[in-house]
Amino acid sequence: MIEVVTVILFGMLAVTAIAAIRLHDLFAVVMMFSIYSLLAAAVFVAMDAVDVAFTEAAVGVGISTVLMLATIGLVGRHEKRPTHRPGLPLAVVTLTGMVLVYGTLDMPRFGDPLAPIHQHVAPHYLQDSPVEIGIPNVVTGVLASYRGYDTLGELTVIFTAGIGVLALLGIRRRKRDES
């Protein structure tokens, strides 16, 4: 039953994506993106990835729609005519996609319990992390302790990006205007 739902949702996802490409009114494209993100979240829920669906709800449905609408307020609502022909980019994308699909042929089957990713450190994390770290949630334990330096690096990158955006937006200039 849930597989049928997932397949139907994927079909609607494809329809939404193609419609978003073919539309030329950017406001309508933003509406299609919001539908796309809702559908993607429903797919995540149907595939039992509830935490990813939470992230998609916060980022995809809410913030990115608002950000794209703010951009439309600045740049106007109509797409410019493309200055180049789509033939060469389409060929490059198709070729890259074929190479990527060819690359997956060597990988272990989906959900294979003997795959290296399920044999390497995952059993150790699952069995010992409550004792070693003392956090009942394994995912939190892995993120905050075993991969703590990774998480610190990610946070540094995001913090730097935030500072960059603030510098571009120019908070100092606005303060001078007010005074």
Added chain:
Amino acid sequence: MLTLILLVLLVSMALALLRAVKGPTVYDRILAANAFSTKTVLLITALGFLVGEAEYYIDIALMYTLVGFIATVAVLKVSEFGNLGQSGAVRSTPAEQSHK
């Protein structure tokens, strides 16, 4: 019964999607996206009962309702005033201007 509910929800999602793809004016698409967000919330709840962990799924559905409300407010503000930063004194409607 649950199968019937899921079927009806999927059909109405497909109809809303059809309206969003075909919709001649931008207001059709806004309404379609809004209806679609409601249908997604209902679908997530129904999936929760199908899986048997309704309490987690209902939390997600509630969060979607709240976030979808923010997005709807932003969409309506842009379609009314033309951008998000305006206070609302000037009424220039890009949604109307653009319809040729």
